[in-house]
Amino acid sequence: MIALLGAAVLVAALMPVPAQARPPNIVLLLADNLGYGDTEPFGSRHHRTPSLNRMAREGRKLTHFYASAGVCTPSRASLMTGCYAQRIGLHTNPRDGLVLRPISPYGLHADELTVAELLRSAGYATAIIGKWHLGDQPEFLPTRHGFDSYLGIPYSDDMTRQLGNRNRQRFDGDEWPALPLLRDESVIEAPVDRNLLTKRYTEEALRYIDEHADGPFFLYLAHAMPGSTAAPFASEAFRGRSSNGPWGDSVEELDWSTGQILDRLVERGLGANTLVLWTSDNGAPLAPDPSSPVRGSNLPLHGRGYTTAEGGFRVPAIAWWPGTIPAGTQSAELMSMLDLLPTLAALAGTEVPEDRDIDGVDVGDALLGRGTARSPRDELYYFREDELQAVRSGKWKLFVPLPEPTTRHPHFGTAGSSSPLLFDLETDIRSQHNLASRHPQVVERLMRLAARVRAELGDRGVPSSGQRPRGQVADPQPALLGH
Numbered sequence: 001m002i003a004l005l006g007a008a009v010l011v012a013a014l015m016p017v018p019a020q021a022r023p024p025n026i027v028l029l030l031a032d033n034l035g036y037g038d039t040e041p042f043g044s045r046h047h048r049t050p051s052l053n054r055m056a057r058e059g060r061k062l063t064h065f066y067a068s069a070g071v072c073t074p075s076r077a078s079l080m081t082g083c084y085a086q087r088i089g090l091h092t093n094p095r096d097g098l099v100l101r102p103i104s105p106y107g108l109h110a111d112e113l114t115v116a117e118l119l120r121s122a123g124y125a126t127a128i129i130g131k132w133h134l135g136d137q138p139e140f141l142p143t144r145h146g147f148d149s150y151l152g153i154p155y156s157d158d159m160t161r162q163l164g165n166r167n168r169q170r171f172d173g174d175e176w177p178a179l180p181l182l183r184d185e186s187v188i189e190a191p192v193d194r195n196l197l198t199k200r201y202t203e204e205a206l207r208y209i210d211e212h213a214d215g216p217f218f219l220y221l222a223h224a225m226p227g228s229t230a231a232p233f234a235s236e237a238f239r240g241r242s243s244n245g246p247w248g249d250s251v252e253e254l255d256w257s258t259g260q261i262l263d264r265l266v267e268r269g270l271g272a273n274t275l276v277l278w279t280s281d282n283g284a285p286l287a288p289d290p291s292s293p294v295r296g297s298n299l300p301l302h303g304r305g306y307t308t309a310e311g312g313f314r315v316p317a318i319a320w321w322p323g324t325i326p327a328g329t330q331s332a333e334l335m336s337m338l339d340l341l342p343t344l345a346a347l348a349g350t351e352v353p354e355d356r357d358i359d360g361v362d363v364g365d366a367l368l369g370r371g372t373a374r375s376p377r378d379e380l381y382y383f384r385e386d387e388l389q390a391v392r393s394g395k396w397k398l399f400v401p402l403p404e405p406t407t408r409h410p411h412f413g414t415a416g417s418s419s420p421l422l423f424d425l426e427t428d429i430r431s432q433h434n435l436a437s438r439h440p441q442v443v444e445r446l447m448r449l450a451a452r453v454r455a456e457l458g459d460r461g462v463p464s465s466g467q468r469p470r471g472q473v474a475d476p477q478p479a480l481l482g483h
Contacts (some may be wrong), residue, residue, distance in 0.1 A: 055284015
């Protein structure tokens with residue numbers, strides 16, 4: 001009998017672990033500059049997005065999901081680290097301004113902990129495909145920050161040699177290299193054909209899923225599109241297909257890409273053990289005429305990308321995990337990219353180290369639709385570079401007084417306002433009705449929150465106790481073919 005029991009234990013030990021017993025695979029799909037109103041699940045009438053319709057139908061739409069910044073580098077820094085960009089020094093810098101540019105001496109500090117590092121420590125294979133934008137020097141590349149592999153461009157696709165030459169007086173553009181495609185830490189192509197980026201990234205993602213079907217894996221697919229250019233790029237199969245010109249073509253190809261990934265997960269029997277989260281890094285920049293959709297739509301939200309208006313910070317998001325996330329649901333709970341690191345760490349069965357401050361919280365219950373769970377996040381701070389411009393708490397958003405703003409006012413688009421603006425984001429999605437005079441106690445409470453975060457993260461260039469240094473190298477070099 002003992003021998004039989006021993007044999008049974010040995011057989012059981014040699015059997016593969018069932019998928020449901022493993023931590024979930026995680027696929028994070030990030031668009032670039034895609035607006036809140038650019039897809040059908042969020043109200044678009046210009047772009048056909050059947051794959052995202054399916055994703056929302058089979059998953060959970062998140063209607064109050066936020067980037068932590070209105071522009072690329074700070075937003076992606078927060079996604080990777082769970083920290084406001086102000087905390088880790090990537091909110092601005094003296095050379096590049098709002099976002100990192102080619103051959104910058106700055107990037108993500110080696111001491112910062114990324115979600116990829118956390119997941120890799122929990123046994124995950126990790127890969128990034130697409131746009132990084134947290135530093136183009138070897139010390140800053142994804143393979144130095146927890147990713148096993150990388151295929152993509154190190155910054156925005158519009159940061160090309162041609163554009164650099166037009167801006168050489170401000171950004172040393174005459175030194176910018178041809179747009180490089182990197183494999184791990186080597187340039188394998190330059191210039192890369194921007195029309196083919198979405199297609200090539202998708203093909204790479206499908207290969208990765210096939211090769212890592214035994215899991216668990218973390219795949220971060222950071223698209224370059226629709227991007228920052230007035231005329232985004234798309235492959236030949238999608239050019240001229242939409243009713244909204246190049247912007248619409250690129251959005252519809254992104255939707256195709258999402259569908260390809262969902263289909264492959266299902267085909268490989270991975271759907272029931274894979275969380276797919278789709279979102280954007282910030283809102284659409286919009287055309288000079290904001291009613292035109294040719295550079296994206298943030299409707300029904302107010303304002304443009306690159307600002308602290310709702311249209312700059314609140315982004316579309318859908319979570320998909322068949323059998324775990326209740327199908328056809330939506331959540332208006334407050335969540336942010338800041339929350340991905342602790343949330344994904346919890347799903348992976350690992351813990352966030354307590355040796356540093358992070359700003360994210362575990363929103364897993366609300367994200368996955370577990371019963372009536374609420375999000376533990378109640379507050380969100382809207383910075384533009386080193387200036388705190390707004391605070392959200394619960395349903396309330398307060399634009400703090402900016403008597404001498406460093407930028408155009410994020411709501412009015414004018415020189416500034418010495419009076420606070422208070423909006424109820426639950427009943428006034430377009431932010432049209434200033435309720436500050438009716439709710440002075442709310443204004444006072446949110447102003448106290450603003451004072452507290454200023455002391456911790458600074459404001460208008462004033463250093464604070466909670467800030468950590470950005471990464472920096474002494475002699476940055478261009479990313480060139482053959483290096």
